[in-house]
Amino acid sequence: MLYIFSLSSTHTHIFRTACPNTGSRGTGAYPATQGVRPEGEGDTPRTGRQSVARHPKRDSNPRPTGEQDCDAIKLFIGQIPRNLEEKDLKPLFEQFGKIHELTVLKDRYTGMHKGCAFLTYCARESAIKAQNALHEQKTLPGMTRPIQVKPADSESRGEDRKLFVGMLNKQQTEEDVYRLFEPYGVIEECTVLRGPDGNSKGCAFVKFSTHTEAQSAISALHGSQTMPGASSSLVVKFADTDKERTIRRMQQMVGQFGIFNPAIALPFSTYSTYAHLMQQQAAIMAATHGGYLTPSVAFPAAQIHQMGALNINGLPPTPMTPVSGLSSPPANIATSAVPSIVTPIVNGFTGIPHQPNGHPAVEAVYTNGLPPYSAQSPTAADTLQQAFTGVQQYTAIYPATTLTPIGQTLPQPPQVIQQQQQREGPEGCNLFIYHLPQEFGDNELMQMFLPFGTVISSKVFMDRATNQSKCFGFVSFDNPASAQAAIQAMNGFQIGMKRLKVQLKRPKDASRPY
DNA sequence: TGACATT
Numbered sequence: 001m002l003y004i005f006s007l008s009s010t011h012t013h014i015f016r017t018a019c020p021n022t023g024s025r026g027t028g029a030y031p032a033t034q035g036v037r038p039e040g041e042g043d044t045p046r047t048g049r050q051s052v053a054r055h056p057k058r059d060s061n062p063r064p065t066g067e068q069d070c071d072a073i074k075l076f077i078g079q080i081p082r083n084l085e086e087k088d089l090k091p092l093f094e095q096f097g098k099i100h101e102l103t104v105l106k107d108r109y110t111g112m113h114k115g116c117a118f119l120t121y122c123a124r125e126s127a128i129k130a131q132n133a134l135h136e137q138k139t140l141p142g143m144t145r146p147i148q149v150k151p152a153d154s155e156s157r158g159e160d161r162k163l164f165v166g167m168l169n170k171q172q173t174e175e176d177v178y179r180l181f182e183p184y185g186v187i188e189e190c191t192v193l194r195g196p197d198g199n200s201k202g203c204a205f206v207k208f209s210t211h212t213e214a215q216s217a218i219s220a221l222h223g224s225q226t227m228p229g230a231s232s233s234l235v236v237k238f239a240d241t242d243k244e245r246t247i248r249r250m251q252q253m254v255g256q257f258g259i260f261n262p263a264i265a266l267p268f269s270t271y272s273t274y275a276h277l278m279q280q281q282a283a284i285m286a287a288t289h290g291g292y293l294t295p296s297v298a299f300p301a302a303q304i305h306q307m308g309a310l311n312i313n314g315l316p317p318t319p320m321t322p323v324s325g326l327s328s329p330p331a332n333i334a335t336s337a338v339p340s341i342v343t344p345i346v347n348g349f350t351g352i353p354h355q356p357n358g359h360p361a362v363e364a365v366y367t368n369g370l371p372p373y374s375a376q377s378p379t380a381a382d383t384l385q386q387a388f389t390g391v392q393q394y395t396a397i398y399p400a401t402t403l404t405p406i407g408q409t410l411p412q413p414p415q416v417i418q419q420q421q422q423r424e425g426p427e428g429c430n431l432f433i434y435h436l437p438q439e440f441g442d443n444e445l446m447q448m449f450l451p452f453g454t455v456i457s458s459k460v461f462m463d464r465a466t467n468q469s470k471c472f473g474f475v476s477f478d479n480p481a482s483a484q485a486a487i488q489a490m491n492g493f494q495i496g497m498k499r500l501k502v503q504l505k506r507p508k509d510a511s512r513p514y
Numbered sequence: 515t516g517a518c519a520t521t
Contacts, residue, residue, distance in 0.1 A: 423519055432518045457519085463520045474519055498515085506518050 072100055073127035075119040076091040078148030081115040082106070093119055096133065097126025118152055122501025128153075145174045155347060159239060160215040164233030166295070169202040169227035189341050202230065205239055208488040214238065423457050425476035429483045430505035433490075434472040436460060441469070449475045452489065453482025474505055 080089065093099055100122045107113040135149040165177060174364045178190045189207035192200050207215040222236040239396050424430050436445065446458035460473035477483045483504065491502035 222518070430519085434517070435515080459519060461518090470517095471515080472517070474520090501517090502517085508518095 012229050065205050070123060071119045071124050073124055074152040074154055075121075075131065076148065076152040077117040077119050078150075078239070079140060079143045079145050080115050080117055080147070081142045082115050083142075084140070085113075086117075092134075093121075093130055096121065096130040098122040099126075114147075119149075146432075149256060149457035159241060160211045161209065162189075162205060162239040163217060164237055164239040165204040165206055166202065166226060166234070166237075167230040168200065168202045168204060169229050170202045171229075172204075172227065174198065174204070176181075177206060180221065181206045181208075181217050184217035188459075201237075223295075226352060238354055267308055333444070423459070423476070423485075424474075425456050425478055425503075426480070426509065428504065429456075429477045430477045431477075431483055431486060432472065432503050432505040433475060434501035435470065435500070436471045436473060436500070437495055438469050438471060440473075442473070445473050445475060449486050449490070452486040453475065454478045 186209035
């Protein structure tokens with residue numbers, strides 16, 4: 001099994017030019033013309049409001065006058081080949097104006113290029129131009145999806161105007177959905193969720209410019225009709241907040257197929273004690289295991305990622321309480337914003353079991369039984385975006401043949417390191433783990449223990465006859481302290497109905513049974 | 515549950 005790491009710098013690279021008067025960025029709503037731009041729009045009667053959606057003006061949240069030119073917009077750039085650094089990307093974006101800051105996102109632990117960037121022009125207008133010219137308009141070499149150029153989540157607000165639409169016909173396109181919703185307001189974003197194969201998952205996100213519009217669409221459309229082939233009537237509701245999504249995915253993962261990341265599937269009591277360790281895991285998972293990672297994992301992991309202070313060496317800063325009581329989840333779980341990048345999210349969806357109704361397990365159920373989140377942390381949003389993009393882009397790793405994009409030479413691809421060359425670590429570094437979820441393989445096992453240090457090997461034992469996991473395995477660290485930290489944190493850790501048993505591997509000469 | 519780097 002191959003594991004993909006980058007050992008390059010752990011620092012984020014920033015390209016920045018001096019640009020005066022950009023201090024006000026990051027606070028305003030963006031006059032976005034995002035998502036679908038249906039063609040042949042003359043076919044359908046349109047309201048006056050809806051034409052507004054095609055112009056960079058927003059009737060809500062008008063900006064103060066005189067601020068426009070230097071009220072920079074931070075753009076999120078997605079679907080960037082991982083071999084392109086700031087210097088490579090700069091020419092592509094400079095044609096729309098002077099760049100104030102361009103930052104390729106790197107995993108903070110592995111240094112791995114996350115396939116996305118943040119871009120801030122000196123002039124607001126440049127950002128709008130760039131978005132209009134590039135967003136979904138061209139595909140960079142090696143990528144399977146078109147480039148994403150849209151306001152960073154730190155720029156957008158109001159997930160209270162974003163709708164989840166379920167029970168669509170899988171033949172329905174963005175344009176179909178757009179037309180369905182356009183009578184109710186200005187649509188800023190309309191995205192059908194699709195699997196890796198490009199097939200619709202039968203659901204979509206539609207973002208209106210105002211909450212009122214979104215609400216009116218719900219009132220008019222929810223349950224109003226049943227699409228051909230759908231098992232029940234149309235579902236139109238406000239999209240989940242992260243908190244809701246986290247909870248839902250935890251529940252679903254536990255119930256359906258075990259889990260990938262214990263932090264997600266676990267009750268909050270253990271979740272909270274483990275959470276700060278998962279900060280690191282989140283980043284690593286997002287950056288290195290997109291092909292395996294389900295979005296249900298990526299969401300919460302990314303949230304956890306920005307909770308609390310980090311302890312770089314992976315050791316828990318406080319004594320762990322593996323099976324602690326009934327503490328509440330950290331309050332800031334709910335503070336991150338739902339990313340506006342919708343299209344990229346779906347691309348990383350691999351291995352998600354589908355429910356009998358044919359809907360993806362993760363997206364199938366959206367309710368709004370929880371209060372909306374109150375605050376939005378740009379950092380959280382950024383992290384989510386990073387996680388998403390990391391997930392998504394690893395479904396299409398480097399192609400064997402890489403074209404030279406935008407006239408640049410190509411840096412080398414990320415390092416691919418074969419793991420498990422060394423099976424056992426030194427004495428005191430090897431853990432025996434029992435009660436692993438049936439679904440856990442070497443990879444998942446490794447990820448579960450990565451937060452505690454450098455994992456030099458991970459092995460889940462498989463039944464030869466059935467090829468099923470025997471639910472135990474080994475993890476080896478490169479130092480005993482990591483191993484001890486892992487024992488402290490993970491022994492007794494509840495996953496679904498089981499609790500992990502994490503012990504030092506028995507020395508070879510010890511044959512005593514338990 | 516079942517039990518320490520296998521086939």
